[in-house]
Amino acid sequence: MLQVVAIREQFESYVEGLNKRGIQNASDILNELLKIDDQRKSTQQSLEEILSESNQSAKIIGQLLKEGKKEEAESAKAKTSELKQQSKALGESLSALEEELKSKLYNVPNIPHSSVPAGKNAEDNEVVKLEDSSIPQLNEGAKPHWDLIEEYDIIDFGLGNKITGAGFPVYKKEGARMVRAMINYFLDQALEAGYQEVQPPILINEDSGYGTGQLPDKEGQMYQAMDTNMYLIPTAEVPITNLYRDVIIEENQLPVKNVGYTPCFRREAGSWGSHVRGLNRLHQFDKVEIVQVTTPDKSYETLEQMVGHVEKLVASLGLPYRILRLCGGDMGFTSALTYDFEVYSAAQQKWLEVSSVSNFETYQANRLKLRIKDKNGKKVLAHTLNGSALAIPRILAAILENNQTESEIHIPQVLHRYTGFESIKK
Incomplete structure (x- = not known):
């Protein structure tokens, strides 16, 4: 299947190549792939930020308990639980986007070499x-x-x-x-x-x-x-x-x-x-x-x-x-x-x-x-x-x-x- 990074770098030549195969809406197809990949990257970044924040919160809980600050520790636990729920939802969204991207990539044919003549049959x-x-x-x-x-x-x-x-x-x-x-x-x-x-x-x-x-x-x-x-x-x-x-x-x-x-x-x-x-x-x-x-x-x-x-x-x-x-x-x-x-x-x-x-x-x-x-x-x-x-x-x-x-x-x-x-x- 095509590589998304290559689609970004060689967008016009890929459109031209798919046109050789008789695919006239090639630009729309490739743009849709890039849009899904943008969503995937944004979701992944959000997930990484939530996970990082959750890890920091977990470390704080232990420190607060050592210091006897039970109320603050409970508040931190609640926040950590909320972050875990957010991370779970983001993880599911990320998996769904990755699967959608792969599925659509599977249905896009290879790009013809420059020497391939255009034609229908x-x-x-x-x-x-x-x-x-x-x-x-x-x-x-x-x-x-x-x-x-x-x-x-x-x-x-x-x-x-x-x-x-x-x-x-x-x-x-x-x-x-x-x-x-x-x-x-x-x-x-x-x-x-x-x-x-x-x-x-x-x-x-x-x-x-x-x-x-x-x-x-x-x-x-x-x-x-x-x-x-x-x-x-x-x-x-x-x-x-x-x-x-x-x-x-x-x-x-x-x-x-x-x-x-x-x-x-x-x-x-x-x-x-x-x-x-x-x-x-x-x-x-x-x-x-x-x-x-x-x-x-x-x-x-x-x-x-x-x-x-x-x-x-x-x-x-x-x-x-x-x-x-x-x-x-x-x-x-x-x-x-x-x-x-x-x-x-x-x-x-x-x-x-x-x-x-x-x-x-x-x-x-x-x-x-x-x-x-x-x-x-x-x-x-x-x-x-x-x-x-x-x-x-x-x-x-x-x-x-x-x-x-x-x-x-x-x-x-x-x-x-x-x-x-x-x-x-x-």
């Missing part, structure tokens, strides 16, 4: 790189992946629907081996890049949801475990980043680099149309996630490194791709700058999003109370970043479609040692 995103030379010319009669998986009998949506419901496929035979192969390949590539592997829980509590910004913004997109305050994770970003909630990291231990594989669960909207067919949109899918924690002065250099890592993965699979800088209106609630990767699906003749790489600056760290202590003992909020490296379903869809022939589907060479086969045959 995906049509306003900026293409920063296009690699389309590898778009294949498919044979006449080439099929989209939802037909191919039936023809080759490698993924079964009917079985998944019987077991659970729509959007929960069953991978089998070469399909299951492809999923496992890609997960292992993506993990191994991250390990070679210096990431430390973790395997986090796939259920999170409310504190974790608030820590990374899924709550209170995305309750409707997450599955909640019945009669509990726990949620199935929408991405490994959530549990991995929450490893560092309420943690102070020594500067010489940075950067923190973690990678983890998890299944992910999302209550995505949509039930028909090509954009949700097959593997294009699922309620459960597998993904490898990279997460970094670093210092504010190095986070954008780190972001470029993470983008480079994801680009290397996509290119190694031989897939046409493009990199987009998201506009303010299409960017995630917690992000300051996001790059999306899309691969071209030749049979569908459309671009499919397969990764988002984001810098959250201090937005998550402020919620998490994640701080860095430098060599002089000074503590500052960390910067957090994450990226999909990569999400499996749409990558698999593009591989199946782009590499199909009349009799088989070729597998990218980098996966051969993981799959144990070079093609999927009819």
Whole structure:
């Protein structure tokens, strides 16, 4: 969440940033936050004065009793009792103001980086790189992946629907081996890049949801475990980043680099149309996630490194791709700058999003109370970043479609040692 002190210091630029997101009443929203904070500070000051006066009065009572001045001591006791009542009321008011301020801050999105273009939706995103030379010319009669998986009998949506419901496929035979192969390949590539592997829980509590910004913004997109305050994770970003909630990291231990594989669960909207067919949109899918924690002065250099890592993965699979800088209106609630990767699906003749790489600056760290202590003992909020490296379903869809022939589907060479086969045959 935003820091009130930063809102005061950079008010106009914050208004401009929220305008990029399409929030037109940004000035009113921020002024309301500052007004509540002013009330909070005034109440806190009054409370401190009352407590100080109460302490002094308590000391006087003892002295008066020693001197035998009982009437004056009783008067002082009455005053002390009155001060305690006042301090209790002020304490309750202070707690209420602090809770109100935090609640409102939770509902204000992050401020976009200066390089983020203004815009309302995906049509306003900026293409920063296009690699389309590898778009294949498919044979006449080439099929989209939802037909191919039936023809080759490698993924079964009917079985998944019987077991659970729509959007929960069953991978089998070469399909299951492809999923496992890609997960292992993506993990191994991250390990070679210096990431430390973790395997986090796939259920999170409310504190974790608030820590990374899924709550209170995305309750409707997450599955909640019945009669509990726990949620199935929408991405490994959530549990991995929450490893560092309420943690102070020594500067010489940075950067923190973690990678983890998890299944992910999302209550995505949509039930028909090509954009949700097959593997294009699922309620459960597998993904490898990279997460970094670093210092504010190095986070954008780190972001470029993470983008480079994801680009290397996509290119190694031989897939046409493009990199987009998201506009303010299409960017995630917690992000300051996001790059999306899309691969071209030749049979569908459309671009499919397969990764988002984001810098959250201090937005998550402020919620998490994640701080860095430098060599002089000074503590500052960390910067957090994450990226999909990569999400499996749409990558698999593009591989199946782009590499199909009349009799088989070729597998990218980098996966051969993981799959144990070079093609999927009819």
